[in-house]
Each structure stands twice: as C-alpha cells, then as structure tokens.
Amino acid sequence: MNSSTIAPVEHAREEGLLARLGRALDRPQVLVWLMLGPAVLYIIAFVGFPFILAIALSLSDATIGDPSLDRYVGLANFAAVMRQDAFWIALRNSLLITAASIGLLLVLATAASELLVYSFRGKRLFQVLFILPWAMPVSLAAIAWLWLLDSQFSPVDWVLVQLGLLGPGSPLGPFSHLYYLGRPWLGIASLVVADVWRMLPLATIIVLAARLSIPEERFQQARIDGAGFFRILFRITIPALRPMLIVAILFTSLLIIGEMGMVEILTRGAPGHATQVLPYWAYLKGIQSGSLGQGAAIALFLFPFLLVAAVLALRAAYRSPEA
C-alpha cells in the first residue's frame, strides 16, 4: 500500500422512495404503530367488539328472531336467568368442576414435573405420550372419553369387572356397569377426570419451567442441611414454584371454566341439568332457545368475578419473592 490519502466519507442524504421509506422506518413512532397495528386491530375486531356486543346483548331483549339492539331492558335478563334452577346448578357445577380439576392438576403437575426433571430410560417417549392430550382436538378427545365411559361397552367397566370390583357380589354393586355419564355425581366426576386429563400437559409444562429455573445447588444445600424428600418438596420446591403455580391455576381454570365441548359431547348436561355448566347453558339458552339476551347474561355472569380473581392472582404471582 503506497497510497497515504484517505477518501473523505460521503454523508450525502440518499433520495428516492426506498431511501425515504427506510428513514421513516428508522423512527420509533412510525415503527411502533406499524408493528403493533395488526395486533391492536385483531384485538379490537375479535376480542373487544364481541365483548362489547355481549354486554349490549345482555342488556337488550334481542332474540334470534329479532337480533336488533333497539330495546334496553336493564338487568332484566340477569334477573330472568337467576330465577331458573338450571342456572344455579350450572353455576355450582362450573365452580365445582373447575375447583376439583385445579386441585387434582396441582398435585399431578407438581408430581409430573418432579419426575420429568430427572433423566430416565424412555423419557422422550414418555414426554411425547404425555403431551398428546393437549395436542388432540377437544371433540376427538371427548369422543374417546365417550367410548371409554360408554354405558354398555365401557372398557373401564370391563376392567373393573375382571378385577372383581364390579358386578354381582362385588364392592361396587351388583350391576356390571357404572353408567358414568348417566348418574349426576359420576357424571361430574367424569367431566373432572376428562378435564384433568386434557389440561395436565399445559399445567405440567408451566410448573416444569419453574422447577427447572430453581438452581440445583439449592436442593443440594437442603440435602446437606438434613432435609428429606418431603421437607425439600414442601419447604424448598413448592415455595419456589408458587408464582408459577398461581399462573398455572389461572390459565387452566380460565380454560376449564369457559369450556363447553367436553360437556356437550359427554353428557349434554344430563341427567336433567345435573351436569350442566355455565357455558353450555348459555349456548342452550342463547342459541338453541334463541334468547340472545339471556344467553349473553349467563355467559357474562362470571366475568366480574373472574376478572377480580385473575388480577389478584397475577398480583400475588408478581409479589412473590424472587425464586
């Protein structure tokens, strides 16, 4: 290299459409709206608008035949809904099924995440099988459960009979069938089992993520400090999992309480309204019977409570000490 002169760097502004577009995209004010725009539009169109519409419907006398929002009836729909026994049964069942499912899910997800932390033979296969219920469409899963719990051909019944637990002279009674979906409490229990089965993968993934973020040294320290399995589980692991357990409760309970597919396929709320739940009852009232206003009122009934519960839960999760 014998040249010692350095050419001055050009700083001239480039002109032309692309160059100007590029400069515009460099400005945060422009970029922010370009990036957020689609999401904001989506939320307005598919979440915000239907929600406002539901509130408007619940305060009007709209029916399938006359869906116009021209008459404001105040809380009349809510009052009408609350006069029906089926509503109260559905409310009780929704809360009961959700609470029972969450209780079971917490225990099972914590246990499963403890298992999945360790490596063992066939862990890959186990993980794939484990995630399967979550990957399966609800209707398909519900049909599988329908068959499993069939009144005549239930494989579960067959196994119980073979084990001598069911049938004449056995602890579970003289009949060879339990008629899971035809009896009120067994029906509710069946719905709980099916919901737990479906939600366990999601709950476990949330809990497992939290479990893996706990430094291994903390467990080793606890072992050296003299703690056994259960003391480590209850004094070290679960307190550290607490924020994510709250998140898992929130996610799965909102999914379960708003879900009607399982009920619709498994029991249709029968016998009578014994296994009725709020979303399915809202569907039956609002769409099947055509009373859009009452349907919306049923669907919205739990909204204020869920909102408060969700806010409190998220606050509790954030307030927890660093895990």
Place this chain on the structure above:
Amino acid sequence: MSVLTLRALSKRYGRIQAVDGVNLTSGEGELLAILGPSGSGKSTIMRLVAGLEMPTSGDILIDSKSVLGIPPKDRNVAMVFQSFALYPHMSVRDNILFPLVARKVPKPLRQPKLDQVSRMLGIEDLLDRRPTRLSGGQQQKVALARALVRDPELFVFDEPLSSLDAKIRSQAQAELRELHDRTGITMLYVTHDQIEALGLADRIAVINQGRLHQVGTPRELYMDPADLFVAGFVGTPPMNLLPIDDDTIAGLRPEHLRLASTASAAGDYALDLEVTVNQLEYLGSEWLAYGTVHSGLPEQGEPQQVIARLPAGTEPPFSTGDRCRFVGTHQDVRWFDRNTGKRKPAAVGAVA
C-alpha cells in the same frame, strides 16, 4: 475436631475420570485447601465428601469411619456453596434455623444456637430480612451461620470468596480464617485462586486432571514444588521453567532471577543468562521485567522467555531494550525431570 481421610478416591463420569486415586488426610482441625484449575476435579472431591455423589471406587473416612453409603442429610458435613444457595423465600432467621429444624432439634435448643452463631458472625440485625435484600458479604455470613449452627464435624467450602466484590474479599478471607481458628472445625476449602489458598490454608492439596500433585504448606508448595505442574501453577507470575537438556528443566522463581551485578554469591551460579529486556512493568510494590534469553542456555529452537521480579524500592538499573546478565544461584534453582515432570535431586543437571 475431626480428621478427614480420602483413600484411593476415584470418580468416573462416563469416559471422564474426574477424580483419579486421590489419597489425602487432613490434620485435626486443619484448614486444608484443595487448589486446582477449573475442571481439575476439585469440586467433585468436595461433592463426594458432602455425599452428593458416590465415588466409583475408594473410600472416604471421617475420624477413621467410612461415610460411604451415608446420605448427605445424615453426614454431619456442612457445606457453603459458591452461590451461598440461601433459601430466598425464608427470612435469614429461618435460613439459619433450617438445618436444626430439618434435623428435628428440639425447639428450646434452637434459639440459643441461633443467638450464638448470629452473634459470632455479627448478623443479629439481619435476622428478619430476606436473603435477596442482603449484600454479597452479608449473604456469605448468613451462609456461614447456617453451616455453623449445627456444629458440623467438617466444613466444606466451594470457592466461598469468588462471588464477593474484590474490595471486601480480603476482609472476608481474614474473617473466615478467624472463624476457623475460633471454632477449630476441620475445613476443606476448594478454590482455583492460589492467592486465596496460600493466604488462608494450613496446607494445600494441588489437584490437576483428577490427580493429586502435591500436599504441603503454602511455603513448601512455593519453595519446593513437587513437579512441573505445581511449579507452573503456584505463584504469579509462575516459575521460569527453562529446558537445559533432554532430561532436565531448571525452575527459578522470578524474584530469584537476579541481576548479576546485585547478586550476592559471586561466580558460581546454577544459571547465568544473557537477557534482552523486552518490557518493564511497574506494579506499585514491584517491577516485572520480561525478557528473552540470548545465551547461557543450550541452543534451542525457540528463544526462551523469562520474567524477573524486582523490588520497587529502587529504579531498575536497566531499561527496555537493554541486554543484561541475570543469574540464579544453586540454592534457588529447582531441577525437574523433563520426561516425568517430577523434581530431581539438586545439582544433577549442570549448565555449561
């Protein structure tokens, strides 16, 4: 006060031999450091002693009783991790009490122990705080209190100072030594930092690639390294290691590489080198001179680099680029077998 003995201790992870036949016995109430570079197997030894891992072969004895097969919770070995591993959701008080609660120590006995250790470490005011709100130094004291509260037979430290700020490290080191002297508990102190080990330990075990290279007092390691690894690992800057012939390497500490004009013993030197000074570093308390050997060593492929350490009291009588005569006396030079790396008896290899 307990004695820890490792007998032909080995640990293998798949194809990796992490610990390879280590024999080591602590003194009663001794502060024994295990010093080695990262990946040398020193942490594995510590985990084996604590019971977190099972050895592949060999034995671990505390007071001549084998502790193999005893789970960590039933070994009375306390450990302080590098991260301190405090329980973040418990108060400092509950952290310290945890080992007592876990060991089902009766309630009336807990409070006096808590008072005793928190007073000893000066953390009485922190008991209601959460560990996450404490400084590194305070966290370390809480971890020490938690380890101390149950009167362990043996203390195991995993680099306890390395997560502290450099500023408070020397103070924490002094406090650690004082704690040891006051309690008299045998301590195993694992570190990669030789300054820490030299300054703190009664004796140091130097480990590399799972093998024990030397056990000795800091002075023994520094003055009489048992092999080339110890010679090159202990001391900053390390020993000058100069190949003499096919069999011999001469080792000389930088402070023992003296200018011929200032050396005491005139004439009969083990090493007599012509050195070009390439670089001169002023470090406050001393000078370091980096140089290249011109003559005084047998012809080699590469010219040898050497480092000399000079006290900072006086200006060095040379500057960068000068060619000077540096010497090492028979008393200061250590000889090593080039093939085995082991120390050789003095004055076998003579330099022309």
